[in-house]
Amino acid sequence: MTTQNISVTLITQGEHKFYSGTMEIDIIAATCSTNPREDDPQTGFQRTLDEKRALSIAEYIKAGGTIPSSIILSAQPDSNLTYNSKNKTISFNDAHGSFLILDGQHRVYGFRKLMNEGVKYRVPVIIYNDLSPTQEARIFIDINTLQRPVPKELLLDIKRLAQRESSDERMLDELFTNFEVEPDSYLLNKLSRIDKKKGKLSKVTFYDSMKPLLKEFNISNTDRLYSIINSYFMAANDVAEAEQFDLSEVITKATLFKILVAHSRAVITMISDNNPEDIDKISEHKKYLRRSLPGSFQEISDSKTYLKSVEVLDRKLLRRNITI
Structure with missing residues (x-):
């Protein structure tokens, strides 16, 4: 297991604090996981992954497409995430399950399909730390109900x-x-x-x-x-x-x-x-x-x-x- 470091900005919104930065998609693919409700009816809240949608995202990236919206993550205990206020960086363990995906699971699944193709690509990330399962579920609901889709x-x-x-x-x-x-x-x-x-x-x-x-x-x-x-x-x-x-x-x-x-x-x-x-x-x-x-x-x-x-x-x- 190795440790990764990325530059971030610490942002406070009400009672929540989170880090904003960018991350290479191979790191995201290697460290992030989902908890589909179908697999975990007690604490799961994500929808079941759509293989076709993930493939289309991978093809879109290879064709030169841009993904400016942030992947929203929640750091898990195994990540051992720490913040260095002096350098404005976070460090975390480079291990599968270090982060739980709150928003962007199909994008991450698409990234995973590019892992062995040598594609270099950075995307914005928002990382919460020290969230309880209840808080994670509430943020997931807020993301998926308060954002109005474009007609x-x-x-x-x-x-x-x-x-x-x-x-x-x-x-x-x-x-x-x-x-x-x-x-x-x-x-x-x-x-x-x-x-x-x-x-x-x-x-x-x-x-x-x-x-x-x-x-x-x-x-x-x-x-x-x-x-x-x-x-x-x-x-x-x-x-x-x-x-x-x-x-x-x-x-x-x-x-x-x-x-x-x-x-x-x-x-x-x-x-x-x-x-x-x-x-x-x-x-x-x-x-x-x-x-x-x-x-x-x-x-x-x-x-x-x-x-x-x-x-x-x-x-x-x-x-x-x-x-x-």
């Missing part, structure tokens, strides 16, 4: 800025923007770009609903797709009005929106097969929606079964009344 909608919206946008995401963003700003948009003032808002359709719901259209149809022009889908919504609204149902009031319900968009695939396919020159005409969409939507609005508005509801609408669309 998925915001992450989607800044992907282009980060140059991490796929071709599908670029097209979906263009389509979202059309529905967001075009004066004739059926969804005007009904969309929320960067977070979830009551009475608005989030960007995540919009993407999840519209993405299958990109896969099913050969879309080269999002303006054209906007025109087709917007006409579809307008036609659905006309059919709803005839049924004395206020579609515009409930269109922002995520499940209803996904059902209607999914059903549009069958409608667009039928128009494309029969009258492709009229594919962006409200009247043409209405002709087919009069088969499927009457009598269905309240059901799809209350639906919790997305796939079943789409199947019912598609069957009604294909059913024809034949008189002999």
Whole structure:
């Protein structure tokens, strides 16, 4: 067993003191351990490790990625951690189990997968000392409940800025923007770009609903797709009005929106097969929606079964009344 020394800053926050510094990932991998609750139901509090996630972190590091957030550790008795106030360093035993991971177990697991690959990489660490098991569990809870995750909608919206946008995401963003700003948009003032808002359709719901259209149809022009889908919504609204149902009031319900968009695939396919020159005409969409939507609005508005509801609408669309 050897002793390691690292430079640190001693920080006091209320009743707690901890050390802030940096450490090589091979040292972290060699000295840190977890206590998954699955393995230790009495004192364990960590989730079970995800092998795939750890591998992706290892690959991210090898590709030149950066990990600026701190690994949060609790020094265990076997670490024999001591603080030298004069040199502003801590020393500890270089042994497995010297530290318990309070936050960052998958990052550490990823580091462990790089131990024999000669990767040199330093990351920030926060090290608590002399914590009781109860204090460790409380800090774990605080870390995982007080930090609010970044909304998925915001992450989607800044992907282009980060140059991490796929071709599908670029097209979906263009389509979202059309529905967001075009004066004739059926969804005007009904969309929320960067977070979830009551009475608005989030960007995540919009993407999840519209993405299958990109896969099913050969879309080269999002303006054209906007025109087709917007006409579809307008036609659905006309059919709803005839049924004395206020579609515009409930269109922002995520499940209803996904059902209607999914059903549009069958409608667009039928128009494309029969009258492709009229594919962006409200009247043409209405002709087919009069088969499927009457009598269905309240059901799809209350639906919790997305796939079943789409199947019912598609069957009604294909059913024809034949008189002999």
